[in-house]
Amino acid sequence: MIIHKSINEIGEIKNPILTVGTFDGVHVGHQKIISRINELAQEKNGESVLLTFHPHPRKVLFPDDDSLKLINTIEEKTALLEQFGLDHVIYMAFEKSLSRMSPVEYVRDILVNKIGIKTIVIGYDHHFGRNREGDIELLRELGPIYDFEVVEITAQDIDEITVSSTKVRRAIEKGDIKIANEFLGHPFCMTGTVVAGAKLGRELGYPTANLQVNDINKIIPGNGVYEVIVQTKENRFTGMLNIGTKPTVADSDETSIEVHLLDFNADLYGQELTLTFIRKIRDEQKFDDLTALKNQLSKDEESVRRR
Numbered sequence: 473m474i475i476h477k478s479i480n481e482i483g484e485i486k487n488p489i490l491t492v493g494t495f496d497g498v499h500v501g502h503q504k505i506i507s508r509i510n511e512l513a514q515e516k517n518g519e520s521v522l523l524t525f526h527p528h529p530r531k532v533l534f535p536d537d538d539s540l541k542l543i544n545t546i547e548e549k550t551a552l553l554e555q556f557g558l559d560h561v562i563y564m565a566f567e568k569s570l571s572r573m574s575p576v577e578y579v580r581d582i583l584v585n586k587i588g589i590k591t592i593v594i595g596y597d598h599h600f601g602r603n604r605e606g607d608i609e610l611l612r613e614l615g616p617i618y619d620f621e622v623v624e625i626t627a628q629d630i631d632e633i634t635v636s637s638t639k640v641r642r643a644i645e646k647g648d649i650k651i652a653n654e655f656l657g658h659p660f661c662m663t664g665t666v667v668a669g670a671k672l673g674r675e676l677g678y679p680t681a682n683l684q685v686n687d688i689n690k691i692i693p694g695n696g697v698y699e700v701i702v703q704t705k706e707n708r709f710t711g712m713l714n715i716g717t718k719p720t721v722a723d724s725d726e727t728s729i730e731v732h733l734l735d736f737n738a739d740l741y742g743q744e745l746t747l748t749f750i751r752k753i754r755d756e757q758k759f760d761d762l763t764a765l766k767n768q769l770s771k772d773e774e775s776v777r778r779r
């Protein structure tokens with residue numbers, strides 16, 4: 473897969489079969505569209521191209537709205553797209569000027585003149601250009617003029633897919649990892665750096681690496697205790713993770729993300745850890761004292777070891 477970091481340096485692509493979108497999550501619905509353009513590329517002796525925008529258009533159009541959290545960072549999205557056999561991914565800078573382009577200008581100047589599309593595969597409800605005025609009907613009108621074909625992903629196809637990035641986000645926010653992972657077709661992951669905490673974990677017999685997530689747009693699963701796989705610099709471990717306010721020991725609303733690695737004892741400060749979410753074990757609880765918390769932690773450990 474060739475990654476183009478700008479629309480201006482893509483060179484020549486042979487007989488491009490294109491799809492366009494934000495593809496947050498690269499979920500099973502997205503995967504189906506990607507297979508479709510790969511198949512068409514084979515049939516038509518062309519190359520499959522996925523055009524995506526960075527930053528996410530809503531982040532540019534509504535910069536003060538930080539409510540939209542994303543399933544993938546750009547690095548994660550790129551790594552996922554790598555797995556699905558695309559020939560090209562183009563990251564186009566989404567700027568306000570792009571959102572002001574008329575739909576015809578966008579098709580002519582970008583899709584035709586810069587990418588040279590021969591086929592575009594697009595959802596029946598896809599909109600583009602200024603005020604999202606452009607639609608599939610317009611593409612059908614422009615196709616014969618600029619010599620490209622339009623392949624529609626019908627409502628029925630999309631219903632069949634039934635997955636959307638919004639549904640995945642909701643499941644993650646609810647802590648419903650099983651559903652999220654099913655929709656995604658791969659497990660949800662999160663990366664962060666280990667920072668210092670209150671040093672109480674060790675006293676409890678459960679040292680925990682406190683994670684700071686580096687991308688402020690990254691979605692964080694809802695409060696609760698999770699089974700995860702932890703990838704350190706050198707190795708992988710089973711981990712038990714808590715996301716929450718630690719009501720037993722802390723008296724603030726601040727959310728912490730902390731993970732205890734099973735069968736591990738070494739310094740992790742400053743390291744980057746990647747968590748792969750397996751399942752939610754339980755909700756976070758407020759215990760009467762540290763002994764009760766410790767008992768529960770040992771039950772959580774048992775539950776993770778049993779699997």
Ligand SMILES: Cc1cc2nc3c(=O)[nH]c(=O)nc-3n(C[C@H](O)[C@H](O)[C@H](O)COP(=O)(O)O)c2cc1C
Nearest residue numbers: 669670671672673712713714718719720721756757
């Ligand atoms: C698997 C796991 C589950 C946890 N569950 C709870 C919980 O239900 N309630 C709570 O108040 N704290 C919970 N904690 C947080 C502990 O209180 C916390 O790890 C301890 O206070 C150490 O904090 P420190 O690393 O900042 O020193 C949990 C921690 C882990 C690793």
Ligand SMILES: Nc1ncnc2c1ncn2[C@@H]1O[C@H](COP(=O)(O)OP(=O)(O)O)[C@@H](O)[C@H]1O
Nearest residue numbers: 669670671673674679680681733737738739740
């Ligand atoms: N099994 C383990 N799981 C997580 N962290 C561990 C483990 N063993 C050692 N550590 C180290 O101990 C630190 C956590 O200890 P803890 O007493 O909870 O302190 P802090 O409050 O600073 O997180 C981690 O950041 C890591 O460097």
